[in-house]
Amino acid sequence: xxxxxxxxxxxxxxxxxxxxxxxxxxxxxxxxxxxxxxxxxxxxxxxxxxxxxxxxxxxxxxxxxxxxxxxxxxxxxxxxxxxxxxxxxxxxxxxxxxxxxxxxxxxxxxxxxxxxxxxxxxxxxxxxxxxxxxxxxxxxxxxxxxxxxxxxxxxxxxxxxxxxxxxxxxxxxxx
Amino acid sequence: xxxxxxxxxxxxxxxxxxxxxxxxxxxxxxxxxxxxxxxxxxxxxxxxxxxxxxxxxxxxxxxxxxxxxxxxxxxxxxxxxxxxxxxxxxxxxxxxxxxxxxxxxxxxxxxxxxxxxxxxxxxxxxxxxxxxxxxxxxxxxxxxxxxxxxxxxxxxxxxxxxxxxxxxxxxxxxxxxxxxxxxxxxxxxxxxxxxxxxxxxxxxxxxxxxxxxxxxxxxxxxxxxxxxxxxxxxxxxxxxxxxxxxxxxxxxxxxxxxxxxxxxxxxxxxxxxxxxxxxxxxxxxxxxxxxxxxxxxxxxxxxxxxxxxxxxxxxxxxxxxxxxxxxxxxxxxxxxxxxxxxxxxxxxxxxxxxxxxxxxxxxxxxxxxxxxxxxxxxxxxxxxxxxxxxxxxxxxxxxxxxxxxxxxxxxxxxxxxxxxxxxxxxxxxxxxxxxxxxxxxxxxxxxxxxxxxxxxxxxxxxxxxxxxxxxxxxxxxxxxxxxxxxxxxxxxxxxxxxxxxxxxxxxxxxxxxxxxxxxxxxxxxxxxxxxxxxxxxxxxxxxxxxxxxxxxxxxxxxxxxxxxxxxxxxxxxxx
Numbered sequence: 063x064x065x066x067x068x069x070x071x072x073x074x075x076x077x078x079x080x081x082x083x084x085x086x087x088x089x090x091x092x093x094x095x096x097x098x099x100x101x102x103x104x105x106x107x108x109x110x111x112x113x114x115x116x117x118x119x120x121x122x123x124x125x126x127x128x129x130x131x132x133x134x135x136x137x138x139x140x141x142x143x144x145x146x147x148x149x150x151x152x153x154x155x156x157x158x159x160x161x162x163x164x165x166x167x168x169x170x171x172x173x174x175x176x177x178x179x180x181x182x183x184x185x186x187x188x189x190x191x192x193x194x195x196x197x198x199x200x201x202x203x204x205x206x207x208x209x210x211x212x213x214x215x216x217x218x219x220x221x222x223x224x225x226x227x228x229x230x231x232x233x234x235x236x237x
Numbered sequence: 238x239x240x241x242x243x244x245x246x247x248x249x250x251x252x253x254x255x256x257x258x259x260x261x262x263x264x265x266x267x268x269x270x271x272x273x274x275x276x277x278x279x280x281x282x283x284x285x286x287x288x289x290x291x292x293x294x295x296x297x298x299x300x301x302x303x304x305x306x307x308x309x310x311x312x313x314x315x316x317x318x319x320x321x322x323x324x325x326x327x328x329x330x331x332x333x334x335x336x337x338x339x340x341x342x343x344x345x346x347x348x349x350x351x352x353x354x355x356x357x358x359x360x361x362x363x364x365x366x367x368x369x370x371x372x373x374x375x376x377x378x379x380x381x382x383x384x385x386x387x388x389x390x391x392x393x394x395x396x397x398x399x400x401x402x403x404x405x406x407x408x409x410x411x412x413x414x415x416x417x418x419x420x421x422x423x424x425x426x427x428x429x430x431x432x433x434x435x436x437x438x439x440x441x442x443x444x445x446x447x448x449x450x451x452x453x454x455x456x457x458x459x460x461x462x463x464x465x466x467x468x469x470x471x472x473x474x475x476x477x478x479x480x481x482x483x484x485x486x487x488x489x490x491x492x493x494x495x496x497x498x499x500x501x502x503x504x505x506x507x508x509x510x511x512x513x514x515x516x517x518x519x520x521x522x523x524x525x526x527x528x529x530x531x532x533x534x535x536x537x538x539x540x541x542x543x544x545x546x547x548x549x550x551x552x553x554x555x556x557x558x559x560x561x562x563x564x565x566x567x568x569x570x571x572x573x574x575x576x577x578x579x580x581x582x583x584x585x586x587x588x589x590x591x592x593x594x595x596x597x598x599x600x601x602x603x604x605x606x607x608x609x610x611x612x613x614x615x616x617x618x619x620x621x622x623x624x625x626x627x628x629x630x631x632x633x634x635x636x637x638x639x640x641x642x643x644x645x646x647x648x649x650x651x652x653x654x655x656x657x658x659x660x661x662x663x664x665x666x667x668x669x670x671x672x673x674x675x676x677x678x679x680x681x682x683x684x685x686x687x688x689x690x691x692x693x694x695x696x697x698x699x700x701x702x703x704x705x706x707x708x709x710x711x712x713x714x715x716x717x718x719x720x721x722x723x724x725x726x727x728x729x730x731x732x733x734x735x736x737x738x739x740x741x742x743x744x745x746x747x748x749x750x751x752x753x754x755x756x757x758x759x760x761x762x763x764x765x766x767x768x769x770x771x772x773x774x775x776x777x778x779x780x781x782x783x784x785x786x787x788x789x790x791x792x793x794x795x796x797x798x799x800x801x802x803x804x805x806x807x808x809x810x811x812x
Contacts, residue, residue: 098537107611198376218687
């Protein structure tokens, strides 16, 4: 009984169905464990956590230079930059806008630098449902290859104050 | 500190034969009552939130949405659950070990600290000076009193844990019991140990935040804060799991006469919780900058999923012990004859059975899958996350604690329930509501609908965006499920408050059974025989039905897990 004290030596090895289930569960746990390093080496989608310390002002300057060099247009006051050939691209999250809008080329590989200059934000690329955490002070680098084209919206999915649900952005991937 | 004195400071329970000390009974009662008070606060917040996330309704405005969301998280996940756990600690030490509590003064002090801490926190949230949500992620800053309130509450809880360990010590020293501590006490000890580790992490996260909020310290690092905060945030969930599994074992015995099949296995599984759960905070940092792959893989899996193994073991041993009990009563027909004959009309039993099903099939499977390093990319901060944890902590823990209350009130408050037939349907209403809500959330999350967000249409954003209409229908499922769960919750609160304060007294007699006389007699008989047969083998009684159930569970798990890998492979390449 679970409410009474067991007496004497109650040690016993599991047997029968119980032993079978423990064995089966353990095998499943090991499979799930191995799946992660397996995907790390053989899968194409990994969150490596690659990041560098960065001051908010420095990151902002890098974003400004990036926009200045590559701006082609503007949507609703947000600059649009076009980077057709891969390489380093920048995205700044701050209350309550993602900028710039990124115009990319399908099949290219980009090193997306994303950071915040105020609170924590959540980078969420829809409808793909790709999500990464964005922290002030961290230059978070996500190496991504755009395997599909189209217009992808960015929202913020980390609470960042009362205007959190106005914080959007966009990535346009061209064929 | 002294041996049993002649003065009457205890009673013998007419139902279980356990010794109930009046002093510990008092602390069980006041902690349970405070738990239900904060449950009510959290529940009112919950319905407001459900009616706001339901995108066709959007009841609150944005300011109050985030404010009420903060209130909901703090009251439900911290105050309600921890007050009930404190009641469980007093019960599992004093009542089950036949001893007084170590210190009455300490029990009073800790209780007052917890109540004052909770009131301060709720006041500052409702006053609009702590719209930081439960996690209060730095650099979001709350009023200093927010941190003071939570820290006061946490230190109070820490003192209760200390009182608990000291009570275990004096029970052992005074030989108030023979043999080993009961399994329920072992479970409670597991919960208390994890609670101490969790609270220490919480202090490391919140003390610097407090000092920062009063200007005595520089702004803490956002990433380090997250690591430390989740040392509190995730581990308190494992406190809930350990306490909930303890309640499963307790209620299995009370309602069906089940005896743990193998004490070694059951206790070993609890030890796995203690050893491996402390690294679980990594779950929340899977797509964070600054943490390496090796660190994440080892830590999120709790060292090769050994804590998941523990839950899978309990998921077998609890129903298997019931199956053995049922078969010993003569319900041996086929694979599931025992299952059909379980006391489904006993709200104590049905709550716990539904709790185990929802926790395992929805909460457990989604949790382990979403907590996989790479799969988390498709889940982090989407509605899939609250979809998961409302199945574990509400459908699992809260529902199990509701079931416990259907026995706590007659056994400890010694009062009977009114409207007993309403009580019999209450667990089902709540379970249906919370299951719908959880599934609505999880499925909306697969469309990328974010958690903790007021407006799923992003009205007013410079760059317009929105979701597929199906996602909005799923948010409607969330809303309707939330309403049903809220009704079930209000029914529960009404029933237990009416019973605990105004119910017909049942002093000096056995607790009125929730089952029919015949089943109750069979259960009593097993409990009495089980005690005498301690150490004997009757485990030749096989458990084919439970084996079938857990195999269905494993199959669902495998399918859901690999389906997620398959959809991950469709994403852009990310490195």
